[in-house]
Amino acid sequence: MLPPAHGGRLVQRVASDNERARRDAELSDLPKLAPFIDAVYDAEKIAIGAYSPLEGFMDRATFDSVTADDRLPNGLPWTMPIVLAPSDQHGAESVRNVRAGEDVALMDGKGRFFAMLHVEERYPLDRKRFAEAAYGTTDPAHPNVADIFALGGEALAGPVQLIRRLETPHGPTELTPTETREAFEKRGWKNVAAYQCRNPPHTAHEYLQRLTLERSDVDGLFIHPVVGRLKSGDYRPDVILRSYEALVQHYYPADRVMLAGFTITMRYAGPKAAVFLAIVRKNYGCGLYIVGRDQAGVGKYYDPYACHRVFDGLDLGLVPLRYEETFFCRKCGWMATTKTCAHPASERVATSQTRIRQALAAREPLPVEIIRPEVAEILSGTEGVLSG
Ligand SMILES: [Zn+2]
Numbered sequence: 001m002l003p004p005a006h007g008g009r010l011v012q013r014v015a016s017d018n019e020r021a022r023r024d025a026e027l028s029d030l031p032k033l034a035p036f037i038d039a040v041y042d043a044e045k046i047a048i049g050a051y052s053p054l055e056g057f058m059d060r061a062t063f064d065s066v067t068a069d070d071r072l073p074n075g076l077p078w079t080m081p082i083v084l085a086p087s088d089q090h091g092a093e094s095v096r097n098v099r100a101g102e103d104v105a106l107m108d109g110k111g112r113f114f115a116m117l118h119v120e121e122r123y124p125l126d127r128k129r130f131a132e133a134a135y136g137t138t139d140p141a142h143p144n145v146a147d148i149f150a151l152g153g154e155a156l157a158g159p160v161q162l163i164r165r166l167e168t169p170h171g172p173t174e175l176t177p178t179e180t181r182e183a184f185e186k187r188g189w190k191n192v193a194a195y196q197c198r199n200p201p202h203t204a205h206e207y208l209q210r211l212t213l214e215r216s217d218v219d220g221l222f223i224h225p226v227v228g229r230l231k232s233g234d235y236r237p238d239v240i241l242r243s244y245e246a247l248v249q250h251y252y253p254a255d256r257v258m259l260a261g262f263t264i265t266m267r268y269a270g271p272k273a274a275v276f277l278a279i280v281r282k283n284y285g286c287g288l289y290i291v292g293r294d295q296a297g298v299g300k301y302y303d304p305y306a307c308h309r310v311f312d313g314l315d316l317g318l319v320p321l322r323y324e325e326t327f328f329c330r331k332c333g334w335m336a337t338t339k340t341c342a343h344p345a346s347e348r349v350a351t352s353q354t355r356i357r358q359a360l361a362a363r364e365p366l367p368v369e370i371i372r373p374e375v376a377e378i379l380s381g382t383e384g385v386l387s388g
Contacts, residue, residue: 001190002181003287003317006279007053007076010177014047014162015116023163027105027113031098033091034107038147038265039084040166041228043106043115045264045280046082047162048176052283056159057084060123063155067126067133070272077314080134080267080276084117085125085151092152098122104156108166120158127151135269137301143231144268168227168263173241175260180222181285183258189219193288193321194281196295198226198266200235200243200379202371204326204351206251207335208292212321213256220256222286223248227261231268231298237261239378246374270294270302271310278311282318289318293325327351328369 005011015023035043045051053076058066063081065073072078086092095104098119106115131138131145140146168174175183184192193212197205213221223244227237235243241261248259267273273296278289291311294304304325311320324337327348332341349369356379359366366376 002184002192002285003282005049005052005177005283006317007074009052010181010283011046011049011052011055012178013049013055013160015164019161020163023105023116023161024113030103030105031095032105032107032113033086033095033117034109034111035084035086036090036147036151037109037229039086040106040108040114041264042082043084043117043160044162044166046160047115048178050177050264050280050283051082052177054082056120057117057155057157058082059121059157060155062157063123063125063130067129070133070275077275077316078279079272080269081130083125083130083151083155084157085153085155087150087152089150090152092154095119095156098156100158106160110167112164112167114162114164114166116161116163117156118158118161119156121156123155123157124153125151125155127153134267134272135301136272139301141299142268142301143298147265166263168261173259173261174263175284177284180258180260184220184222184285187220187255187258191217191219191288192222192286193218193220193290194278194284194286195221195223195290196226196277196281197223197244198230198234198240199353200240200371200375201247202351202353202356202375203328203335203369205292206247206372207326208290208323209252209257211323212288212290213252215321218288220258221252222281222284223257223259224262224281224284225259226264226266228263229265231266234266235379237263243375243378246378247372250374251372266296268296268298268301270297271306274307275310275314275316278316278318278320282316287318288321290321290323292323 070079104117108114131148295307308322329336329341331343331347
């Protein structure tokens with residue numbers, strides 16, 4: 001059986017056709033807010049149930065609980081604050097006079113009306129506490145921490161309702177938790193392993209996916225790359241998706257692997273992000289979750305295996321599949337980890353993105369030990385494959 005959503009019930013806060021028509025008609029009378037893109041993505045994800053059991057942006061009690069204990073006030077594990085705190089640059093003035101009990105129309109980056117917020121509380125946002133609790137640092141050089149300190153000083157809390165899906169360049173490949181659950185059931189999958197990623201696949205990623213597919217307790221693999229806002233220098237979302245399409249199409253049995261984009265802002269929070277991203281994938285119907293080395297890490301902020309240890313003793317209702325660093329060993333002639341290979345580090349071919357970037361920059365051919373030629377072609381054949 002597919003796991004129930006976090007907290008037991010998949011949240012559904014999507015307007016019916018009638019509600020949408022009514023909301024569209026009253027739009028001119030409503031205060032409007034065009035939040036920063038992170039909150040735009042979050043509003044949609046809340047409404048489609050990806051962040052179940054959240055029904056809206058966090059109130060003060062929830063923010064305090066999550067930042068103090070990594071739990072929601074009802075005791076459920078939750079590690080990432082989900083808040084709406086518009087800065088002056090992102091419309092704080094337009095909601096200055098909105099009081100608890102009133103509605104605000106949320107607009108996307110193109111000025112389209114996409115969601116409603118029913119404001120239940122306004123409270124001062126402790127941005128330092130947010131950064132320390134979720135990211136373990138207040139260093140402004142950390143990409144997400146800089147974003148937190150750019151938020152407004154006051155948060156608006158309350159339930160959201162989705163009026164219409166966001167338009168993304170990756171729209172057709174993005175699925176809701178309801179859609180993935182239906183797709184898994186249609187395929188007869190009961191035990192689905194989720195693979196979180198934010199890079200084009202190289203052989204170390206592929207090895208983890210294959211190890212997972214070989215398990216007798218896995219019916220299918222759900223590859224779910226984050227293709228929303230990434231940090232500067234990451235590969236562009238469309239490049240990530242196209243390279244995964246190439247891998248799946250050319251190498252994996254079609255009835256065992258499913259691929260869909262996941263449009264959120266990436267949280268480079270190491271262990272706290274690993275738990276958050278695992279909970280979200282449980283909501284999409286995955287009972288197993290792959291955790292490689294240094295998941296959701298950035299720079300040297302996190303111990304590479306803190307993302308493994310964080311799952312110890314945490315009852316998430318899913319099975320974390322923890323894998324060590326993998327490499328190609330020349331002596332073994334295979335992908336391996338230190339658990340399966342006896343040879344010294346000098347025999348290992350590093351499969352890191354850094355190695356791939358260097359080869360691409362030098363216009364060197366990329367060996368198949370590191371990356372599939374179909375994927376390499378996408379990376380080398382595209383101008384400007386990186387996010388700005
Ligand atoms: Zn070896």
